[in-house]
Every structure is written in structure tokens, then in C-alpha cells.
Amino acid sequence: MELSRRETLALGLGAAFLTIMPLRANAAAEDAIAAFTGGADVADGGVTLTAPEIAENGNTVPIEVSAPGAASILIVAAGNPEPGVATFNFGPLAAAQAASTRIRLAGTQDVIAVAKMADGSFAKASATVKVTIGGCGG
Amino acid sequence: MISRRDFLQVSMAASALYGASGFGNWARLAAQQSLSQDQLLEFETFGNISLIHVTDIHAQLKPIYFREPEINLGIGDARGQMPHVTGAAFRKAYGIEDGSPSAYALTYNDFAALAKTYGRVGGLDRVSTVINAIRADRPDALLLDGGDTWHGSYTCYQTAGQDMVNVMNALKPDAMTFHWEFTLGSDRVNEIVEGLPFAALGQNIFDAEWDEPAELFKPYKFFDRGGAKVAVIGQAFPYMPIANPGWMFPEYSFGIRDENMQAMVDEVRDAGADVVVVLSHNGFDVDKKMAGRVQGIDVILSGHTHDALPEPVLVGKTHIIASGSNGKFVSRVDLDVRDGQMMGLKHKLIPIFSDVIAPDPAITALIDEQRAPYETTLREVIGKTDSLLYRRGNFNGTWDDLICDALLSEREADIAMSPGVRWGPSILPGQEITREDIWNVTSMTYPNAYRTEMTGEFIHVILEDVGDNLFNPDPYYQQGGDMVRVGGLGYRIDVTKPQGQRISEMTLLKTGEPIDPSKTYVVAGWASVNEGTEGPPVWDVVENHIRNLGTVTVQENTSVDVVGA
Numbered sequence: 161m162e163l164s165r166r167e168t169l170a171l172g173l174g175a176a177f178l179t180i181m182p183l184r185a186n187a188a189a190e191d192a193i194a195a196f197t198g199g200a201d202v203a204d205g206g207v208t209l210t211a212p213e214i215a216e217n218g219n220t221v222p223i224e225v226s227a228p229g230a231a232s233i234l235i236v237a238a239g240n241p242e243p244g245v246a247t248f249n250f251g252p253l254a255a256a257q258a259a260s261t262r263i264r265l266a267g268t269q270d271v272i273a274v275a276k277m278a279d280g281s282f283a284k285a286s287a288t289v290k291v292t293i294g295g296c297g298g
Numbered sequence: 299m300i301s302r303r304d305f306l307q308v309s310m311a312a313s314a315l316y317g318a319s320g321f322g323n324w325a326r327l328a329a330q331q332s333l334s335q336d337q338l339l340e341f342e343t344f345g346n347i348s349l350i351h352v353t354d355i356h357a358q359l360k361p362i363y364f365r366e367p368e369i370n371l372g373i374g375d376a377r378g379q380m381p382h383v384t385g386a387a388f389r390k391a392y393g394i395e396d397g398s399p400s401a402y403a404l405t406y407n408d409f410a411a412l413a414k415t416y417g418r419v420g421g422l423d424r425v426s427t428v429i430n431a432i433r434a435d436r437p438d439a440l441l442l443d444g445g446d447t448w449h450g451s452y453t454c455y456q457t458a459g460q461d462m463v464n465v466m467n468a469l470k471p472d473a474m475t476f477h478w479e480f481t482l483g484s485d486r487v488n489e490i491v492e493g494l495p496f497a498a499l500g501q502n503i504f505d506a507e508w509d510e511p512a513e514l515f516k517p518y519k520f521f522d523r524g525g526a527k528v529a530v531i532g533q534a535f536p537y538m539p540i541a542n543p544g545w546m547f548p549e550y551s552f553g554i555r556d557e558n559m560q561a562m563v564d565e566v567r568d569a570g571a572d573v574v575v576v577l578s579h580n581g582f583d584v585d586k587k588m589a590g591r592v593q594g595i596d597v598i599l600s601g602h603t604h605d606a607l608p609e610p611v612l613v614g615k616t617h618i619i620a621s622g623s624n625g626k627f628v629s630r631v632d633l634d635v636r637d638g639q640m641m642g643l644k645h646k647l648i649p650i651f652s653d654v655i656a657p658d659p660a661i662t663a664l665i666d667e668q669r670a671p672y673e674t675t676l677r678e679v680i681g682k683t684d685s686l687l688y689r690r691g692n693f694n695g696t697w698d699d700l701i702c703d704a705l706l707s708e709r710e711a712d713i714a715m716s717p718g719v720r721w722g723p724s725i726l727p728g729q730e731i732t733r734e735d736i737w738n739v740t741s742m743t744y745p746n747a748y749r750t751e752m753t754g755e756f757i758h759v760i761l762e763d764v765g766d767n768l769f770n771p772d773p774y775y776q777q778g779g780d781m782v783r784v785g786g787l788g789y790r791i792d793v794t795k796p797q798g799q800r801i802s803e804m805t806l807l808k809t810g811e812p813i814d815p816s817k818t819y820v821v822a823g824w825a826s827v828n829e830g831t832e833g834p835p836v837w838d839v840v841e842n843h844i845r846n847l848g849t850v851t852v853q854e855n856t857s858v859d860v861v862g863a
Contacts, residue, residue, distance in 0.1 A: 182797060212553045213774040216539040222509050222551075260509075268797075290775050293763045294540035294827050 183239025239269025353444025499532020702785025
């Protein structure tokens with residue numbers, strides 16, 4: 161059996177290999193959050209993080225975060241080699257404490273949003289975004 | 299021999315009012331009835347609004363055989379819940395007698411024998427008769443198409459969906475949502491949708507660049523019916539660019555977007571909707587979860603996962619209706635809506651027994667017209683089968699085994715992979731296999747049968763990835779297909795484990811040796827979502843294989859060991 165190079169490479173799957181197994185939060189993610197909060201307690205609730213359950217393209221995943229009353233919001237992609245994504249700061253004249261952006265995810269992982277409220281307290285929300293090879297849909 | 303016109307017991311009637319538990323009514327109603335077209339259609343008109351639901355027709359214009367699944371596992375909270383109940387357990391749940399017409403329509407057992415007695419199902423000319431009968435009772439009944447309509451046959455492929463558009467337009471739907479339609483490519487979809495004489499809906503169809511609702515597809519439409527204002531909200535298949543080739547429709551983005559669904563429900567309620575209906579291509583478990591998260595939906599007409607349920611499933615105050623696939627069923631749902639509230643619902647899953655329900659001659663003529671240019675090609679006999687050929691089920695069906703064998707032998711591969719799609723009619727033992735039959739289980743716009751090398755480790759990654767798309771305990775992370783079908787490879791799957799731990803004991807069948815993660819294997823497959831995939835179309839591969847065999851016999855497949863079911 162002869163396998164021509166052209167045929168073998170035709171699929172192009174090799175170029176698209178993703179990290180398929182879910183990525184665990186790495187220590188750098190915890191460090192980034194600790195640096196933002198100064199080690200203070202972080203409550204659940206008060207932050208809305210909207211992200212797709214399954215990414216259509218792991219290289220550009222649209223996310224949206226809102227936390228009424230926040231002074232700043234930190235976004236962390238917990239499984240990325242460099243977990244820090246962005247910090248949004250809101251001045252006193254900001255009409256809404258909300259922002260949207262697109263982020264790159266190395267694989268299935270949790271995206272975490274931590275908000276620093278005007279009173280100095282912290283709140284967070286997280287969402288699991290799956291990155292998959294896809295195919296085979298019914 | 300009993301005549302087909304008098305044998306059947308109409309068994310699929312159910313009424314569900316608030317507070318009624320899931321099971322029970324149905325068997326009693328079934329027992330009171332016997333079979334004829336009139337009785338199949340018998341329905342005491344209820345309330346002031348009628349909905350007619352068809353979904354996942356997959357371009358099946360003519361009557362076919364369609365075997366329901368033997369294995370349809372529910373994971374997590376869905377374990378043992380409808381629609382994850384099959385065979386005898388399904389018949390017991392709804393009080394269906396073994397060997398009855400309902401058993402034939404809704405379960406897999408003795409399929410070949412019952413098919414010989416009860417005949418083919420579906421055919422859009424029969425569906426038309428049913429729709430006309432419902433419209434005779436209620437002239438302003440809403441006809442709602444759940445999508446996967448413009449895909450799945452030879453003629454649909456050759457006409458880029460035009461055959462289905464022509465026939466469906468003649469049935470006069472009021473609204474539609476989408477999935478496989480997008481695999482025609484966005485230019486063609488846009489062209490058809492711009493000319494549709496009915497609403498093209500999808501609250502989750504977004505412009506990919508701006509992440510804003512796509513202009514061409516509206517989120518919802520209002521209909522004034524029976525003195526009430528009916529809002530129909532569309533929900534397209536959420537994972538189109540993932541499960542299907544996103545490069546064919548790069549301008550569009552989807553997703554579940556249940557926060558936007560809630561916003562749309564609130565918006566239509568504020569605008570005076572008396573009743574809110576969601577026309578969905580989510581898949582049943584996703585619809586169940588959505589019904590629990592989004593408040594204010596009265597009825598979800600559910601598609602995508604091809605389930606046929608004779609009674610609605612109730613989540614909170616939301617009734618979920620599942621209407622099967624391939625033209626095999628039509629659901630009629632009558633609603634009593636008064637003072638801005640749904641007071642009651644009556645439902646019937648109508649099986650389209652093609653020998654019992656008379657075809658609508660106008661639609662028969664229209665179907666024949668679509669097929670006429672291709673009739674000789676369609677009818678060409680390629681071979682014959684000694685075995686029942688079917689696809690539906692979480693793991694390999696016999697059609698899939700045959701396709702995988704074709705890939706192994708025609709493409710000289712160690713391992714074959716075939717997509718776990720849920721469409722594709724069945725063929726009975728002793729039947730001839732025509733070109734049309736082969737296209738019915740392979741037709742798509744990305745059919746290239748590739749041949750490539752993969753390491754054992756990567757094959758494992760693929761099986762784990764697809765396994766998680768099916769068996770993730772959270773329905774929002776499922777894509778609604780079945781497990782990728784494999785040839786030349788055996789494996790064990792524990793469906794209860796997390797991703798990365800489900801698949802073990804992978805074995806190369808031709809040597810009996812374990813798959814070596816670092817070794818390279820030649821893999822043939824088709825339906826890759828990657829752009830630029832090369833190889834002959836899979837229907838040619840399968841046709842050559844069947845022609846070479848002459849008569850097909852598919853052996854029992856025991857290469858997948860399922861645990862935790």
C-alpha cells in the first residue's frame with residue numbers, strides 16, 4: 161500500500177491539533193487573582209459573565225462581563241499559559257460597569273471574572289468554555 | 299394477510315393539561331381506537347389555536363423505512379428519562395403493545411418483520427394530507443418547520459435544496475428555523491431565505507463579526523390566531539460552526555444564548571403576546587435545560603435529536619413536543635389561550651403510515667416533477683442486502699458498519715471513521731440497494747473520503763472529544779449527534795466518566811493488538827469539517843464497495859464495549 165504525501169497531508173487535521181483535554185486552572189491564575197484582590201475574600205454573585213458554552217473558534221471567543229457598581233473587573237483565562245486577559249477600570253462617570261471583548265483560549269477551561277466594587281469588596285463569576293475538534297453533529 | 303388500510307390501531311393520541319403527569323393517558327386513548335386514515339387523523343379540536351410541527355425531514359420527499367434507536371443513553375439527570383428510553387421500556391412507559399403499529403413506529407424491536415406488515419412511513423404528499431385535514435378543522439393552524447429540511451438526499455444535493463424549497467413552499471409553512479441548511483453555504487442560504495414566503499427565525503443567529511443579531515433572520519414573529527397573539531421565537535442549532543464546517547458560513551455565529559432567549563420572551567410578552575412558542579433545533583436535552591432556565595415559554599417544538607414522543611414532556615410550565623424525523627411524524631398541538639394565558643394543551647403525534655394515509659395528488663405531482671430529471675440515476679440498483687441496514691443509535695448501526703467497511707477496503711485503511719449523524723432511512727433484508735438509498739445516508743456538501751495518518755494517541759483524543767460531545771452530563775455542552783462510528787477499531791467506553799477517561803482498551807481489530815499511542819495508523823473517513831479535505835465523495839466509495847459485494851451481509855458488531863449505561 162502506497163500512501164502519497166499529498167493524500168496523507170490532505171486532511172490538514174495535523175495543523176489544527178488543539179489541547180482537547182480540559183485544562184486545569186494553573187497557579188498563575190490564582191496568583192493573578194490574589195494580586196488583584198490582595199488576598200481578600202471574593203463572594204459569588206453580583207457579576208454576570210456571558211460566554212459561549214462551546215467556542216466556535218478557540219482563537220477568538222466573545223465574552224461579556226457586567227458588574228453594576230464595580231470600580232474594576234479582572235478577566236482571567238484560568239487554563240491559559242498566561243492566564244491574565246484584561247482588567248477593565250470604570251471611572252465615576254461610566255454609564256455602565258460592563259465590557260465585552262474577545263479572548264483566545266488554549267483549550268477547554270474556566271474563564272473567571274473578578275470585580276472590585278466601589279466599597280472595596282470583591283465578587284466573581286466563572287464560566288466553562290469548551291474547545292472541541294467538532295464534527296459529527298446530528 | 300390483512301389489508302394495510304384496516305390493520306392499524308391509531309395509537310398516538312395524547313392530551314396533556316397542566317398538572318397531568320407525563321405518562322398514562324395515552325395507552326387508554328390508544329385502546330379505544332382502530333385504524334384508518336380518519337382515525338389516524340381523529341382529533342377533537344381543542345381551544346382556539348392549532349400548531350402543526352414537522353422537523354428534521356432531511357429531504358425525504360418519498361415514503362421510507364426508519365428504525366428508531368436501540369441505544370439512546372441519557373447521562374446525568376437525563377439518565378432513564380424521556381427520550382432516553384428505548385424498546386420494551388419505551389413501550390411499557392406509554393402502554394404500547396408489542397407488535398402493534400405504535401411499537402413499529404416508535405421502537406426498534408422486530409423492525410424488519412413489522413416493516414413488512416405495516417409498510418413505509420413518511421412522504422411529503424402524505425404529510426400534506428395530514429396538514430390539510432388539520433387545516434380543515436382549523437383553517438388558520440400554524441405550520442412550523444423545525445429545520446434540517448434542505449439536506450439529505452440526491453435530489454436535494456443536485457438542486458442545492460431547491461427541490462425541498464419547492465415542495466415545502468407548497469405546504470405553506472408559517473415559519474422555519476435551521477441547521478443543515480447552512481451547509482449549502484451562506485450565499486445559497488441567503489439566496490433562498492431572501493425569497494422565502496414565510497418567516498426564517500433564529501434568535502441565536504448572529505453576525506459573526508459584530509456579534510449582533512443577523513439581519514436576515516428575525517428572532518420571532520407574531521401571529522394573530524383565535525383571538526390571541528401568538529409569538530413564535532426561532533432557535534437554530536446552536537453548534538453549527540462546530541458540528542458542521544464553519545468555513546461554509548463564516549459570516550454567521552450561533553450558540554445557545556439563553557440570556558438573549560429570555561430577553562426575547564420578555565420582549566414579546568411586553569408587546570402583548572398571549573402565548574409564547576419556541577420553534578427549536580436545540581435537541582431535546584438542551585430544550586429541557588433551557589425550559590428550566592428561561593421563564594415564560596409555553597411550548598417548545600423540539601428538533602435536532604430526532605426523538606419521537608407520544609406525549610409532551612413538562613418542565614415547569616413549559617410543554618416540550620418531540621416530532622421525530624425523516625417525515626415519519628407530524629405533531630398537532632392545540633392550545634387554549636385566554637386572557638394572556640395558556641389554559642390547556644392537547645397534543646397528538648401522528649405517525650405517517652404511508653399505506654394508510656392517502657397522498658395529496660397535487661404534492662405527489664410536485665415531488666415527481668422535482669425527481670423527474672434524476673429518476674433513472676436514482677433508481678439504478680447497485681446491490682442487494684441480506685441484512686437490515688439502519689443507522690440510528692448512539693454507536694454503530696449496520697449502515698455505518700457497511701460505510702466503514704467500504705472505507706477500509708476502498709481506501710486501504712487500518713481504521714475507518716464515519717460521522718455519528720442521526721439521519722438516514724433504513725433498508726430491509728432482501729431489499730435492493732439503489733443509488734438513492736446510498737445518497738440518503740451519505741448526501742452532504744462536504745463528502746470527501748479522506749485518507750490520512752493519525753497516531754494512536756490522536757485517535758484516542760478524537761474518540762474522547764466526540765464522546766464528550768455526546769455524554770457530557772451538562773446538555774449545554776452536548777452537540778446532539780451520536781458517537782463517531784469506527785471500523786477496524788474496537789474500544790471500551792464508560793459513559794459515566796469525565797472527558798479523557800471514557801475510552802480505553804482501543805484495539806486494532808485486524809491484528810488484535812492494542813492501539814499504540816505513539817504508532818501511526820492509516821485512517822480513512824469522511825465528513826471532515828476542515829476546509830480543503832481531499833478524496834472521492836463517500837457515496838462513490840460506498841457504491842463501489844456495494845457493487846463489488848453484490849449482496850451485502852453485515853455481521854453483528856461487538857467491537858464497542860459500553861459500560862455505565
